[in-house]
Amino acid sequence: VKIFATYNIKGGVGKTTAAVNLAYLSxxxxxxxxxxxxxxxxxxxxxxxxxPRVKGGGKALIRxxxxxxxxxxxxxxxHLDLLPADFTYRNMDLLLDGADKKPTRKIxxxxxxxAAEYDHVFLxxxxxxxxxxxxxxxxxxxxxxxxxxxxxxxxxxxQLTEFVAGFNGHRPExxxxxxxxxxxxxxxxxxxxxxxxxRAGVAATPIPSLSLIERMSVERAPVTAFAPRSVAARAxxxxxxxxxxxxxxxxxx
Amino acid sequence: xxxxxxxxxxxxxxxxxGDLPAAxxxxxxxxxxxxxxxxxxxAHRRTWLDTFDWRLYRAGxxxxxxxxxxxxxxxxxxxxxxxxxxxxxxSWPRRPVLPxxxxxxxxxxxxxxxxxxxxxxxxxxxxxxxxxxxxLNADGKTVARLVTERVTVTSAATADGTTAELPLRLxxxxxxxxxxxxxRAASLLAGVPGVAAASQSEFIAALTAxxxxxxxxxxxxxxxxxxxxxxxxxxxxxxxxLLDTIERCVDGVLRDVDTEFLHDFRVAVRRSRSxxxxxxxxxxxxxxxHYATEFKWxxxxxxxxxxxxxxxxxxxxxxxxxVAASSADLEPLRAFLLRRRAREFxxxxxxxRSARFRAITDDWRKALLHVRDAPPKRRRxxxxxxxxxxxxxxxxxxxxxxxxxxxPDSPPESLHDLRKRAKELRYLLEFFTPLHDPVANRKVVGxxxxxxDCLGEFQDSxxxxxxxxxxxxxxxxERAAPAATLLAMGEIAAxxxxxQAEARADFARRFARFAGPAGQERVRVLLGSDx
Numbered sequence: 001v002k003i004f005a006t007y008n009i010k011g012g013v014g015k016t017t018a019a020v021n022l023a024y025l026s027x028x029x030x031x032x033x034x035x036x037x038x039x040x041x042x043x044x045x046x047x048x049x050x051x052p053r054v055k056g057g058g059k060a061l062i063r064x065x066x067x068x069x070x071x072x073x074x075x076x077x078x079h080l081d082l083l084p085a086d087f088t089y090r091n092m093d094l095l096l097d098g099a100d101k102k103p104t105r106k107i108x109x110x111x112x113x114x115a116a117e118y119d120h121v122f123l124x125x126x127x128x129x130x131x132x133x134x135x136x137x138x139x140x141x142x143x144x145x146x147x148x149x150x151x152x153x154x155x156x157x158x159q160l161t162e163f164v165a166g167f168n169g170h171r172p173e174x175x176x177x178x179x180x181x182x183x184x185x186x187x188x189x190x191x192x193x194x195x196x197x198x199r200a201g202v203a204a205t206p207i208p209s210l211s212l213i214e215r216m217s218v219e220r221a222p223v224t225a226f227a228p229r230s231v232a233a234r235a236x237x238x239x240x241x242x243x244x245x246x247x248x249x250x251x252x253x
Numbered sequence: 254x255x256x257x258x259x260x261x262x263x264x265x266x267x268x269x270x271g272d273l274p275a276a277x278x279x280x281x282x283x284x285x286x287x288x289x290x291x292x293x294x295x296a297h298r299r300t301w302l303d304t305f306d307w308r309l310y311r312a313g314x315x316x317x318x319x320x321x322x323x324x325x326x327x328x329x330x331x332x333x334x335x336x337x338x339x340x341x342x343x344s345w346p347r348r349p350v351l352p353x354x355x356x357x358x359x360x361x362x363x364x365x366x367x368x369x370x371x372x373x374x375x376x377x378x379x380x381x382x383x384x385x386x387x388x389l390n391a392d393g394k395t396v397a398r399l400v401t402e403r404v405t406v407t408s409a410a411t412a413d414g415t416t417a418e419l420p421l422r423l424x425x426x427x428x429x430x431x432x433x434x435x436x437r438a439a440s441l442l443a444g445v446p447g448v449a450a451a452s453q454s455e456f457i458a459a460l461t462a463x464x465x466x467x468x469x470x471x472x473x474x475x476x477x478x479x480x481x482x483x484x485x486x487x488x489x490x491x492x493x494x495l496l497d498t499i500e501r502c503v504d505g506v507l508r509d510v511d512t513e514f515l516h517d518f519r520v521a522v523r524r525s526r527s528x529x530x531x532x533x534x535x536x537x538x539x540x541x542x543h544y545a546t547e548f549k550w551x552x553x554x555x556x557x558x559x560x561x562x563x564x565x566x567x568x569x570x571x572x573x574x575x576v577a578a579s580s581a582d583l584e585p586l587r588a589f590l591l592r593r594r595a596r597e598f599x600x601x602x603x604x605x606r607s608a609r610f611r612a613i614t615d616d617w618r619k620a621l622l623h624v625r626d627a628p629p630k631r632r633r634x635x636x637x638x639x640x641x642x643x644x645x646x647x648x649x650x651x652x653x654x655x656x657x658x659x660x661p662d663s664p665p666e667s668l669h670d671l672r673k674r675a676k677e678l679r680y681l682l683e684f685f686t687p688l689h690d691p692v693a694n695r696k697v698v699g700x701x702x703x704x705x706d707c708l709g710e711f712q713d714s715x716x717x718x719x720x721x722x723x724x725x726x727x728x729x730x731e732r733a734a735p736a737a738t739l740l741a742m743g744e745i746a747a748x749x750x751x752x753q754a755e756a757r758a759d760f761a762r763r764f765a766r767f768a769g770p771a772g773q774e775r776v777r778v779l780l781g782s783d784x
Binding site for chain 2: 048049050051071072073074076081220
C-alpha cells in the first residue's frame with residue numbers, strides 16, 4: 001500500500017478537492033483506493049454524498065474499540081472507498097495524546113491492517129499544525145502540498161520540508177503543487193516559475209482556479225467524474241500522472 | 254462491485270416477459286430513487302462442465318468456464334455457490350477434454366482425481382446480459398445496486414442445441430457500509446407479486462429450462478421393481494433399464510470421448526446376458542435363445558478395444574513398477590497399443606453402425622415392452638420376490654459347491670469358472686437390490702466383492718501375462734520391438750506372475766470368509782428378510 005496525504009497548514013487552498021480528484025483517478029486506474037476524510041468539517045465526505053458520521057466517533061477508532069474496516073463506506077465509483085469524517089475528529093489531538101506511548105505513530109498503526117485490502121490510501125488532513133498532522137506525516141509515503149502562488153506559501157513549504165527532514169527513520173517524500181492558480185496574474189506566473197526552478201519536488205502541473213472546480217459542491221462528485229474532459233479534470237489527470245506510481249511502473253489493472 | 258449470489262430472485266414467467274417489471278420498480282421507489290448505471294454491461298458467456306456420469310455434480314461441485322475478452326477462467330464452486338477454486342485458462346474447447354489434457358492449476362488439481370478417466374464435457378452454455386440499476390438514498394448516494402440478468406441457455410450435450418430463456422434473474426448487490434439498505438431493497442422486492450426468492454442455482458435452473466435433470470445418467474441397475482411385481486414384468490423392466498444404458502453410451506463410444514462409455518456399455522451387455530441366462534425362464538423361450546446369441550456377439554466385438562484400453566489406462570502404473578528397465582524402454586509398446594487400438598476401433602465402429610446392432614436394440618426393446626405391458630396371462634405367475642429367492646439361492650449354492658471343491662492342486666480354470674459364478678451372483682444381488690434389506694445386502698456384497706477381487710486378480714494377471722507374450726510376438730512380427738522393450742515387457746510379465754501367485758495364496762481365506770458358516774448365515778439372513 002502507498003499512502004498519500006494532502007496537507008497544508010492553511011485552509012482553503014484546494015487540499016480537499018485535490019484529495020478527492022486524485023483518489024478518484026487512482027481508482028479509475030484500477031488501484032483499490034481508500035480516502036480517509038480526517039477533517040471534522042467533512043468536506044470530502046460531503047462531496048461523495050456520504051454522511052460525516054462514524055459509529056463511536058473518533059474515540060472508538062483511536063482506542064481501537066471499533067476497527068477502521070467497519071467504518072468504511074463504498075462510494076458510487078468502482079475501487080474507491082471512503083472512511084468518513086466525524087465531528088468528534090475535532091478532538092482528535094486529545095484522543096491521540098491520551099492513546100498510546102507513541103502518540104505520533106497512531107494513525108500509521110491504525111492503517112496497517114488495511115494494507116492488504118488497498119493499493120492506495122489518501123489522507124485528507126485538516127489544516128493546522130497539530131498532533132493529527134504530525135501523525136499524518138509519519139504515516140504518509142508522499143506528502144502532497146497544495147500551494148497558492150504567494151511569497152508566504154514559499155516560506156510554508158520550506159518550513160514543512162525542514163520539519164520532515166528532522167524525522168527519525170521513515171520520512172515522507174514532499175511533493176508540492178500549485179493550486180488555485182490564476183493564469184492572468186503575472187505574479188502567479190513568476191512565483192511558479194521561480195519556485196519550480198529553485199526547489200526540488202515541485203510538480204510541473206498547476207491546478208487552475210476554475211468555477212467548475214467550485215461546482216463540485218453542487219454536483220457532489222469529483223470534477224474528474226462529472227466533467228472528465230474539462231480543463232479542470234485534465235489538470236488533475238496531468239498532476240496524477242506526475243505523482244502516480246504508474247509513472248514509475250505499470251498499474252495493477 | 255457486486256457480490257454474486259447475494260439476495261437473488263427470479264421473476265416468475267407469469268409476471269411478464271418485459272424488462273424489470275413496473276411493479277418491482279414501483280416497490281423500490283418507496284425507499285429509493287432508481288437510476289440507470291452509467292457503464293453498460295456486455296454479454297457474459299459461460300459454459301458449465303461435467304462428466305457424462307455427473308461426477309462433479311454428485312460430489313456437490315459446479316464447474317464453469319467463464320469467457321472473458323481474452324481467455325477466461327475456470328470456476329469451481331459448491332452447489333450452494335460457495336467458491337472453491339479458480340484458475341485462468343487461455344481458452345476452452347467445445348469438444349470433450351480428457352483429464353490428462355486439463356491445464357495445470359488449482360481447479361485442475363482439485364477435480365482430476367474425481368473425474369479420471371472420464372472426459373469433461375460441456376453440459377450447458379449460457380449467454381447473459383445484465384442491466385445494472387443504482388438505488389439512491391435521499392442524498393443521491395448509491396446505497397445498493399439491482400442487477401437484472403437475462404440468460405439464454407443452450408444444451409451442449411445434445412446435437413440439436415435446444416435453447417431456452419431462463420426466468421429473469423434479479424439480485425441486489427450490497428454497497429460497502431450500507432448492508433441495511435440492501436436488506437431493505439431485498440425485502441421490498443420480495444413483496445412484489447411474481448418475484449420469488451431464487452431457490453435453484455443458475456446451473457440447475459438452466460437444466461430445468463432445457464427439460465433435463467442433473468445426474469440423469471448412471472450406469473447402475475435401478476429398475477423399478479417391488480416384491481409383488483410379476484416376475485416377467487420385473488425382468489423386462491430390468492432388461493429395459495440395461496438397454497437404456499447401452500443406447501445412451503453408443504454415441505460416446507462411437508465418438509471415442511473417453512474409455513468409460515465402452516466400459517459402461519460392456520457392463521450393461523454382460524448384465525443383460527446374465528439376466529437372460531439366470532432369469533430368462535420367465536420370458537418367452539424363443540426370445541431368450543435369440544438374444545443370448547446377439548448379446549454374446551456384442552460382448553465379443555467390444556472385447557479387443559476394452560483389453561487395449563485396460564493396458565493403456567494402466568500403462569503409467571505399469572511403468573512405475575519397473576525395477577531394471579527404464580520407462581523409455583516401454584514407449585514402443587505404448588505406440589504399438591495405440592496403433593492397434595486405432596485399427597480395432599474401426600472394426601468396433603462398423604459393428605455398432607451395422608443393421609445387426611440396430612436390430613438388437615430396436616427389436617429387443619419392442620419385445621421387452623410387449624412383455625412388460627402385457628396383461629397377466631398365467632394365473633399363478635411367480636412374483637419378483639419368489640424369482641429373486643430361487644435364483645439367488647441357486648447361484649450361492651453353486652459357488653459354495655464349486656469353490657469348496659477347489660484345492661491347491663486344482664487347475665486355474667476352476668478358479669476362472671468360479672469367478673464367472675461369483676459375477677452372476679453379484680449381478681443377481683444388484684438386480685434385486687430394491688427387494689433386499691440394505692444392511693444385510695451390504696454385508697453379503699462386501700464379502701463377495703473381496704472374493705471377486707481375489708479371483709479377478711488371479712485371472713487378470715494370467716490373461717495380461719499371456720497378452721504381453723502375444724503382443725511381444727506381434728511386435729516382433731512387425732519389427733516394432735527393440736530388445737530393450739522386450740526385456741522391459743519380460744519384467745512386467747514376471748511381476749504379473751508374482752501377483753497371480755499372491756492371489757492364489759489368498760484364495761482359501763477369502764473363499765472361507767464368503768462361503769463358510771458365517772457367510773452362509775449372512776446369505777440366509779438376506780434371503781430370509783425378503784418380504
